[in-house]
Amino acid sequence: MDYQKIILSGKIVSQVQVHKSKVGEVDILEFDMTVRDSLKRDVVFPILLQGLSAEIDKNQVSEGNQALVEGKVETDPKGRFHILADTVQFESSSEEEIDRSKLLF
Numbered sequence: 001m002d003y004q005k006i007i008l009s010g011k012i013v014s015q016v017q018v019h020k021s022k023v024g025e026v027d028i029l030e031f032d033m034t035v036r037d038s039l040k041r042d043v044v045f046p047i048l049l050q051g052l053s054a055e056i057d058k059n060q061v062s063e064g065n066q067a068l069v070e071g072k073v074e075t076d077p078k079g080r081f082h083i084l085a086d087t088v089q090f091e092s093s094s095e096e097e098i099d100r101s102k103l104l105f
Contacts, residue, residue: 006083008045008069009091010035016061026051033067046082047071066091 014032071085
């Protein structure tokens with residue numbers, strides 16, 4: 001049995017983009033996040049959240065804010081990867097958490 005889970009804590013470094021899925025039924029939120037590695041280099045991870053309502057407070061999901069992301073790595077047919085987030089917690093508000101599993105339609 002294979003299993004994967006990734007937990008990242010870092011800074012949002014791109015403008016947050018919200019759009020509909022190709023079928024147009026599910027909201028998708030995308031942003032890039034940097035995490036500092038052991039050599040003190042910033043590594044960029046593309047983050048995707050699916051099924052979120054459009055009422056997300058963009059002040060919490062904005063460039064420069066800290067975030068804690070739990071999810072899994074996915075790749076597309078061209079070999080590019082992104083993190084499909086299950087949970088995102090914004091460190092600017094310790095009580096504010098988005099759990100994708102509860103928001104899917």
